[in-house]
Amino acid sequence: MKKAKKFSTYKNNNIILSPLPSEVFIFLASGMHQEWQNKAREEVQNLNDLKIASKRVKVGNIDIPGGTRAWLHCIMIQSYGENLLMRFAEPRKHSCSYIPFGVGPNYCVGQTSHDLTTIFFPCVPDVCTWSNGDDALVTSTCLHQIAFLFFDLLFKFNLERLRRYSRFSVVEAPVGIMLCHAVCGVSRKQAVRLIWTPWLIRRHFEKQGISGPPYRPISGNTKEFLRMYAEARSKPMTLCHDIIPRVAPFYHRWSAMYGKTFLYWHGCTPRLVTSDPELHKEVLMSVGGSFERVDANPLTKIFFGQGITILKGHQWALHRKIADQAFKMERVKSWIPDIIDSTTRMLNKWGNGVEEFEIEVSRDVQNLASDIISRVSFGSNYEQGKEIFKLQEQQYHLVSLASRSVYIPGFRFVPTKKNRERRRLEKLTRESVRVLLEKNKQAHNRSGNLLSLLMSCHTCVNNKEVRLGWDEIIDECKNIYFAGKESSADALNWALLLLGMHLEWQDKARQEVLSVVGSVKPPTAHTLNDLRILNLIIQETHRLYPLGGAFVRQATKGVKVGNIDIPAGTQIYLCMAAMHHDTELWGESANEFNPMRFAEPRKHPCSYIPFGFGPHFCVGEKLAMIEMKIILSMILQRFSFLVSPTYAHGPLFMMGLSPQYGLQLVFRRLSN
Template identity: 40%
Template structure:
């Protein structure tokens, strides 16, 4: 009996020893080896600290920057990516930082960005989002990898071709007109007829409405609206959690917030599955066998039709067939979640910052209004024929996304040992691409890099900067955002209708405070003072 007990103790101690050795290797030995590896290549960074890496310093730098008052300036890099701005001045544009024991290489050189996103993209995979974000964005194009991602992309991408999206213009226009008519009914707050409206809040509501109409169409609109009301609650809870100090495993704790978030996630999936089944049944009705004729002009119908044409969708199927090739009803559920999360947040933020910029720069606001009145008239919603004529608005949107990109950074992970330019990158190293820093780099954009100048896009995106990889608001390469055409189409319609009906300026209560909470947003909202234009304004403009 004593010998058995002794052997048991030896086994336990050996197990503890092995665990301690592995832990020591992860939190001490490997980071030191990687620091030395990059040091030999001339890459430095703030020193690694066991367990926490540089997170404590990062948080301290960012808290200090966000506490300082922000002038009315577009030079937002020192505030928004303060840790990058601080360490770049010390270590140069390519430097090493640590998220716990995980190495992260900051890369802002456009030639290296070309390799990461284009020529060697197969070596780098998408970084896994925080679990709270994953729950919101779904297990779709935003988060999938490998063959399954490629299969989903092939099926879904045609849905977002501009020719297909033009059918959504009436639904988008209806939602936008309803919004501005509500604004017109609101009581003026001054004798001049101005009314203050927080466009950040209003555009979130609008983009949620538009994505619901676009995704589900007229027949399932009310059901879809209820589904996305639940997902909006999820977003609120995620934002609350991001404002707290997150501990490993926090989401598993039996808190009221976590329990409610999990219930909402189950309800969203269940409701979406029912909507998809309803749409699928309608398509399969007798006499409606042509997939081009058996669906409405909505994205859900087009996804189902596309999957039918490729013979990959079966509502009752399992996971058989070629790896990653099957596109099931569950897959469509996840893609619907992704469309709502990304479509709502990205487009609303783009519209918010563009409106703020036009309020700050009345000369460009007038130029955009003149273009809209010329091509669309004083009250008509833009049509598929007039949308492509709004060149000035396209330039303004591009400049807005350059100065205030929705996502301020992107992260990729080396799947194996790789060469990046002249750097040897160990497997598992994360690559931080500071999109905001690239967009504000004077070497790429000139001495006016932090100034609002839409004219730099007059000859198109490719010629706007000194390097074609300098502009990446929707990402680059194979994983470029599939919904960018829809986001830009929606933004053009919204801006055109607003410019037809209002002139606007920053409200006296506006506080310039760009901040990051998943995406770039105005921390204190975006109150704008709107003044209605007379309906005859457009005719006078066209005749002048």
């Protein structure tokens, strides 16, 4: 009774009961129906009489090992109520009319544990006063909640292990329970999410022969993942095309240990990583909507807003329809003069008339790509979009940092330095895009480009006319601007690097350009089609340096892909970069630059997908290919070039695959 009093003085404690276990309601019910409480007590008093079980004993159905202590001190202070509990002594009319733990294959795995904790509760030491409407109930319920957490955590609903619990003494048990609660600091639900479910998922995949690095609660494998990236990016690599150890270090290391398909943990989310082309095909085609895009990190969302690269479902379908119209082949061809004009302006600045010169081209190439996307999509030029461009550069850096880490819910609202900066940049960007759109409204309406399409009315799935809101238009412009600028610039950088390294291919490409296009005239839609070698070079560039790197999708339901049973909620990380470098698909020369391989049929139709596959296939592919051909052929017409000795090779995934230390090339002007 001493201890009982002690407990009952813990009034107004602030332990939060969330979620309330079902046992709370058992307390309430027995508090309301005293005679049932008494009956239950009578039954348990037999236990009480035992005090300490001197030997192993069976009480009812419970097997109690020797040494177990059983105490019960209950004070009943509740009025009599209606007795309805006997209904459970009678057979039920329908076997399924009472299914609090569910029924069928998903029947609650925790029922055994629940039943036992309910029965064991009086044995949990010295829980004293028992009423409803009193703080003591809260105290006892909290203790019970903790006990339940303890059971869940330590015994994983396993009856055999549960029995071992009784080896703890009356002092050790509550201390253990309290410690457990203090150390874990999580609710029962979270314990299941953080420990039990990952354990089940690991076992599920292990049974199918898929393993991976061990799971660590909360952070998963993120720490190792980030450490490997930090290590890889800390120094340049040798000048070769074996880029996987640097651009996907986790894949390089873990695939060597666990095979080409393995499981790792992005926080507590399971990620199935693979470089298998068949899996790429099935997942990206997403037959029956079994896979969808992974929700963007909220910090990434600040950058992309509600644009095509983030949206899902009907909203995405509408934006996609508009974007497809905007980037149709005829339209892209009509932009050729704009692309030529922007390129000519850049090339005229190179070298200032000097015969031989070295420049860091990646910055110029970025400016050019930005100029082009700005002109073709929004009718503005680089100067007009300069402010947006600068702001996006800064935002881009912060977003790429955020996208690689596990997002902690609510973190974006914490006023950290980076978060404040993100918000400031976001606000400024939106304002600048809005001003730009207002300014160019009339011109866009006449031009029929992306902006005017975004501003017009559209018919959606149920034949309703819809018009995008102002914010949606701004977000979409940002998405296209970003997707178009970064990827085109990076693709050009890598093509220039490869041509600067492999001079025999540079010569072949130049010969072709000079014979098809000529040495002075810019290319046309017609002549571009005939640049076969240049086309092969561009394809090989995309294979060796795939800008997207990987596709991440999430299983919306349990689904079988190939031989693998994938539970709902699993993320699939399709490592396109590794697939593009796989020796089984591309032969021993997989890491070598050999454009001629694209003159042969491929082993697997899905082994080469630099622009994606399935419904999310790149909207800007035609524009990107034409742009690359024009710029490369115009450079080849005027200059020969090679990689500068000052160049440090550092392919790095930021949002796309960029040269970490820039691209230094030495140019020599060609005499026409």
